[in-house]
Amino acid sequence: MKKLFLYVIGSLIIQPVYSQHLIKGTIIDSENTVMPMVNVAFLNQADSTLVTGAVSDSCGVYSTSLAGGNYIIRYSYLGYETLFRSIQVNAHLTLPVVKMELAQTELEGVEVTAYRKPFKLDREGITADVPNTILARQTTLDDLLCKIPGIQKRGEDIEVIGRGLPTYYINGREVTDQTELDNLAIDQIQSVRLVTNTGVRYHSEQRAVIEIKTKRLGEGLAFNVSGNLLQGNYLSQNYKMNGSYNYKNWDFFLSYNYDRGKKDSNLDVYQQTQSDTIWNLTDLTRKQIFNESHAYTGGVSYHFSPESEIGLKYEGKYSEGNTFSKDTLSMIPDKGTSTFIRNLSDVSDKSVSNHLNLYYTNDWKNGWKMNAFGDYLHKTDRSRGNIREWESDGVETSMDYYRKADWDLFAAKLNLSYETGKAGTFSFGYDFSHTTGTDYIEYVRALNNGSTSNTEMKNSLYLSYDYTWNQLSLGAGLRYEHIRSDLKENSSHKNQNQTYHNFLPSVSLSYNTESLQQSLTYSVHTERPPFGVMNDNAVYTDRFTYQKGNLYLKQALTHDLNYMLFYKYLFVSLR
Structure with missing residues (x-):
């Protein structure tokens, strides 16, 4: 009797799972080409309420699971007629292929066909229009970006395939803090442009650029507050507040x-070093990381016309954190005595940054366009740490350290272009930046103290020409950079002065038709080490390991050859 009771209860629990049936199908357009990103809604036949939904993938295939019953399927896509189908579900089903037809509207005998492509390929990359497309339905900026061909998310970072982390621009202004992107609402975005052929208009270190253009809101007061709580191993919190007031030609925003x-991070390292003695290293690290940050933005802009604007913007950020780590390390040689170490590290850090930006843009409608930007950025980092070690003999070693870094950046940028019409477009630009900073580290009862000063001045000029004839577009440009970098190790008075004269050409060719778009580009870029590793400071990890910078690192030149093809919904990139 007991077994029978358990069987009945188990059947009641399992029955809803087994009653689910797999439903799948394929969607094509009037030219028999597969259609991705079509919305497929499954409605209850009795009251038309939504039961579940799906979106067709890059092969035009959609799938979902449904319980047995009668349903109505609704197929919808912007610019196409909405279709309805009735189905009865009592088993796994592969539905007939659905053909979507373009929407047509008659107006006084004139037939108008509306169809909007979300993506467009040109010589520099891909442009995605956001309003009235599938992109406008995304909830976060990361979700939107991952829908653009060539962009993927790896971990918590957005990457451009083959080119690493991109540089972001909003309305032509370079983004210096990720928080500004986090605060950007989807309904504020007009278009997103992925630039894989950065050419001469951008800094030579920038291998991929994402340009975001926003819409101007209507007059009045707008205010938005949102929050997010995530419970995993620990509770994470995020709260956002955005406000704006637009009156006639004035925009105020904050x-x-x-x-x-808080999160956990684990890293296991196994390493063998071969010399006269073979050393086998095993390092097991367990970290607990806590972060808290406050970011604030405010500014004002004035519109002389819809194409002309001047503005002032301030961005500030304060963050603090703590990292506690436990290391278990063993160093075993093939001959000699083995060493076993247990290491506890407790590091607290604080960071403060302030960024002031002045900008002016204008399109005179007679062929001339101008963008001008000026920036001042100051950043301060402070950290304190304590390291305690126990070796196998039980002897304890303790060490405290203090580290600070201060950086100032002054930058200015001017872009000027003239579109002649039949003779093409000429563009000219000038970039200036001056960076100064000091990186200092002090160990108590240790000899790894250090202080390094860095100063860099960069002047850049570029000239480019673009010409379009029917479906064919040509582009060529040359960028010149003069960079002087002075590094000084203050305690030992070692100096490293470097001067670069870089001539960086770029050429591109593209051919676009209604269904086929392709481009071929060649450009030269520089790769330079960041200031954080161009110093003589030593960061202690354990008695076997410490990290030290290098004053003598130099730049490298990279030659890029890239081919891209966009055929209907197929995207190919060869680099």
Whole structure:
């Protein structure tokens, strides 16, 4: 009797799972080409309420699971007629292929066909229009970006395939803090442009650029508050506030972002070093990381016309965190005595940054366009740490350290272009930046103290020409950079002065038709080490390991050859 009771209860629990049936199908257009990103809604036949939904993938295939019953399927896509189909579900089903037809509207005997492509390929990359497309339905900026061909998310970072982390621009202004992107609402975005052929208009270190253009809101007051709580191993919190007031030609805006979270990070390292003695290293690291940050933005802009604007913007950020780590390390040689170490590290850090930006843009409608930007950025980092070690004999070693870094950046940028019409477009630009900073580290009862000063001045000029004839577009440009870098190790008075004269050409060719778009580009870029590793400071990890910078690192030149093809919904990139 007991077994029978358990069988009945188990059947009641399992029955809903087994009653689910797999439903799948394929969607094509009037030219028998597969259609991705079509919305497929499954409605209850009795009251037309939504039961579940799906979106067709890059092969035009959609799938979902449904319980047995009668349903109505609704197929919808912008610019196409909405279709309805009735189905009865009592088993796994592969539905007939659905053909979507373009929507047509008659107006006084004139037939108008509306169809909007979300993506467009040109010589520099891909442009995605956001309003009235599938992109406008995304909830976060990361979700939107991952729908653009060539962009993927790896971990918590957005990457451009083959080119690493991109540089972001909003309305032509370079983004210096990720929080500004986090505060950007989807309904504020007009278009997103992925530039894989950065050419001469951008800094030579920038291998991929994402340009975001926003819409101007209507007159009045707008205010938005949102929050997010995520419970995993720990509770993470994020709260955002955005406000704006637009009156005639004036725009006032502000935002605030609070973020707080904790996470675990584990890393296991196994390494063998071969010399006269073979050393076998095993390092097991367990970290707990806590971060809390406050970011705030405010500014004002004045519109002389829809194409002309001047503005002032301030961005500030304060963050603090703590990292506690436990290391278990063993160093075993093939001959001699083995060493076993247990290491506890407790590091707290604080960071403060302030960024002031002045900008002016104008399109005179007679062929001339101008963008001008000026920036001042100051950043301060402070950290304190304590390291305690126990070796196999039980002897304890303790070490405290203090580290600080201060950086100032002055930058200016001018872009000027003239579109002649039949003779093409000429563009000219000038970039200036001056960076100064000091990186200092002090160990208590240790000899790894250090202080390094860095100063860099960069002047850049570029000239480019673009010409379009029917479906064919040509582009060529040359960028010149003069860079002087002075590095000084203050305690030992070692100096490293470097001067670069870089001539960086770029050429591109593209051919676009209604269904086929392709481009071929060649460009030269520089790769330079960051200031954080161009110093003589030593960071202690354990008695076997420490990290030290290098004053003598130099730049490298990279030659890029890239081919891209966009055929209907197929995207190919060869680099």
